[in-house]
Amino acid sequence: KNEVEQSPQNLTAQEGEFITINCSYSVGISALHWLQQHPGGGIVSLFMLSSGKKKHGRLIATINIQEKHSSLHITASHPRDSAVYICAVKLRDKLIFGTGTRLQVFP
Amino acid sequence: DTEVTQTPKHLVMGMTNKKSLKCEQHMGHRAMYWYKQKAKKPPELMFVYSYEKLSINESVPSRFSPECPNSSLLNLHLHALQPEDSALYLCASSLRGLAGAGVHNEQFFGPGTRLTVL
Numbered sequence: 001k002n003e004v005e006q007s008p009q010n011l012t013a014q015e016g017e018f019i020t021i022n023c024s025y026s027v028g029i030s031a032l033h034w035l036q037q038h039p040g041g042g043i044v045s046l047f048m049l050s051s052g053k054k055k056h057g058r059l060i061a062t063i064n065i066q067e068k069h070s071s072l073h074i075t076a077s078h079p080r081d082s083a084v085y086i087c088a089v090k091l092r093d094k095l096i097f098g099t100g101t102r103l104q105v106f107p
Numbered sequence: 108d109t110e111v112t113q114t115p116k117h118l119v120m121g122m123t124n125k126k127s128l129k130c131e132q133h134m135g136h137r138a139m140y141w142y143k144q145k146a147k148k149p150p151e152l153m154f155v156y157s158y159e160k161l162s163i164n165e166s167v168p169s170r171f172s173p174e175c176p177n178s179s180l181l182n183l184h185l186h187a188l189q190p191e192d193s194a195l196y197l198c199a200s201s202l203r204g205l206a207g208a209g210v211h212n213e214q215f216f217g218p219g220t221r222l223t224v225l
Contacts, residue, residue: 041218
């Protein structure tokens with residue numbers, strides 16, 4: 001069993017829909033990253049959080065440390081949001097990555 | 108300057124070649140990382156430099172040789188690679204070195220070098 005599990009693995013949406021991607025982890029962590037990777041591209045850090053909720057534009061990330069669960073929400077989704085979204089947890093000196101959620105938003 | 112840059116963007120090399128990947132940041136970060144990412148897989152950590160010293164080597168084969176000449180620059184020297192080493196190589200940096208880094212030591216990633224070994 002992976003230490004970091006994401007769901008769903010694949011997600012398609014129509015432009016404008018509200019999207020939720022979930023991340024569950026089984027280890028004690030100090031922080032959690034949400035990352036975005038476009039096809040063939042590098043990785044962009046969206047959020048790093050250790051408690052509560054963060055918002056940046058149309059993106060919202062929440063974390064519940066007791067339940068070992070985090071969610072990434074995208075409001076008013078747009079085709080340019082199509083990418084792989086990766087959850088990564090910080091465990092001591094390392095990041096442990098989830099397998100990613102591949103999101104496609106259609107016009 | 109708030110980004111991590113990597114050169115080259117693409118590299119094709121034969122199994123007998125020697126080449127180097129370069130990573131640079133001017134954010135004053137004191138930890139730098141090399142990751143390898145195969146298609147449709149998450150990144151795998153290879154090396155971590157903290158305060159210009161190699162802190163973590165994830166049992167990477169010796170045909171990959173990292174170097175950190177100064178706090179802004181990280182190289183990955185490649186020699187006698189195999190076709191299975193073809194991947195996207197990502198560099199990242201974070202503000203603090205690993206010791207006592209604490210919670211808020213966010214990693215910033217570069218765009219990657221796509222390596223093909225023939």
